[in-house]
Amino acid sequence: MNVFKLNSWSPYVAGGMVGILICLSVLITGKYFGASTTFVRSAGLIEKVFAPERVEKMDYFVKKKVRIDWQWMFVVGVFFGSLLSSRISGDYRKTALPPMWETRFGPNRARRWVIAFVGGIIAMFGARMAGG
Amino acid sequence: MNLLFWGLVTGIFFGFLLQKGQVLRYDKQLGALRLSDFTIVKFMLSTVIVAMVGIYFLHDFGLVALKPKTTALGANIIGGLIFGAGWGLLGYCPATAVGALGEGRWDSLFGIIGMLFGAAIYAEVYPALKTNVLAWGNLGKITLPGVLGINHWIVIVVLIIAFCSLFYWFEKKGV
Known part of the structure; x- marks a missing residue:
């Protein structure tokens, strides 16, 4: 194996x-x-x-x-x-939407993109403030 | 140049292991936050156990230097809370967002772009934060054994027992 x-x-x-x-x-x-x-x-x-x-x-x-x-x-x-x-x-596998996300929020991709983008801004701001 | 090469090689091994551990998934990261799937926690605490023993062992022989980060309560607590809110929305942390893209989860690309903006915004406001939030509760480069005033191996053994008890509980619950 x-x-x-x-x-x-x-x-x-x-x-x-x-x-x-x-x-x-x-x-x-x-x-x-x-x-x-x-x-x-x-x-x-x-x-x-x-x-x-x-x-x-x-x-x-x-x-x-x-x-x-x-x-x-x-x-x-x-x-x-x-x-x-x-x-x-x-x-x-090319995956546009996480399965858990799709189950909860549906197949709208743009919605996921916006939340991922906003989440990214917030997460990185916090990470830099906390020191990594 | 040499250092850049080691960075790339180390990153490839790290990315490989993250992928094999299935921790590059939104579902796994949200699973941990929703307390329904502890794959991420198992992975991270296993890393901590091995690295903690290895690094302190090497340090006892004078082969490596410890590089603890500064503990600044204001920055750590407020920054941590902000990071957590963003992490819950994005479902990837900085390194796993890049790794997720590597295995085809391209929603992470929007997170990566967002994180670049987040870093740029932080750079803009840094001068204003430096004199207040970032200066609150600065305790310097402290460590757990240092604060407790006990031998580091006592702390290490206690943490290993605690983490393994947690592993035992995860497996018993089947999470």
Whole structure:
């Protein structure tokens, strides 16, 4: 049996393996896991296209250093890791609406997009305030 | 350059394990918030147990540095409450939104765009927050063993027992 072709692993096993991955990462590069600062840097990179001098003067962007760093590549890696896993197992599926959402709120996609967008704004604002 | 390479490789492994653990799903994240499916909690606490033991073990041998974040009560509590409200609406957290897109759940794309706006808005208001909310209740870089004044392994063993009891209860309830 090929374990990589399984659709899922026990959350205890997969979660425990992430624990080992964190230890290796800290041992090799000194990097602990995080993702939300990458959204700050990406927002800064995008704003820089339109108003570079402004971004260079903004406290928060200066503090977080707008550049592509370890964490930025880490977040890109998460996308490809998930793609790889779901392609190998055949679990990959283009899904417009989460099943639980559709059961509760119906098939209107625009409604989900608006709520996901607004939820994203609120979640990231809070995450940055709380420190990640 | 080397660090960028490690970031990508580490991220790929992390994304792979998140996908296999089925935690990149709106239904699982909302399931945890609705106390009906604890897959996410099982996954996270398993990570905490292994990483906690591993990191402190490596630290005891002087091989790694601990990097605790600053505890600032105002920022942590208010920011946490705001994050929770947004998370409940979006149904993905920052890393899992990106991972969800990787397995084809493209409603997360709108969340990712929203999070970019959220980060940009935060950068705008940061100077105003810095002098008030963010400065409230700043306790510095504290840790549980440090505050309790006891050996870290005591805290680790107690937490492992607590988490495993929770796992036992989840499995007994079938959640």
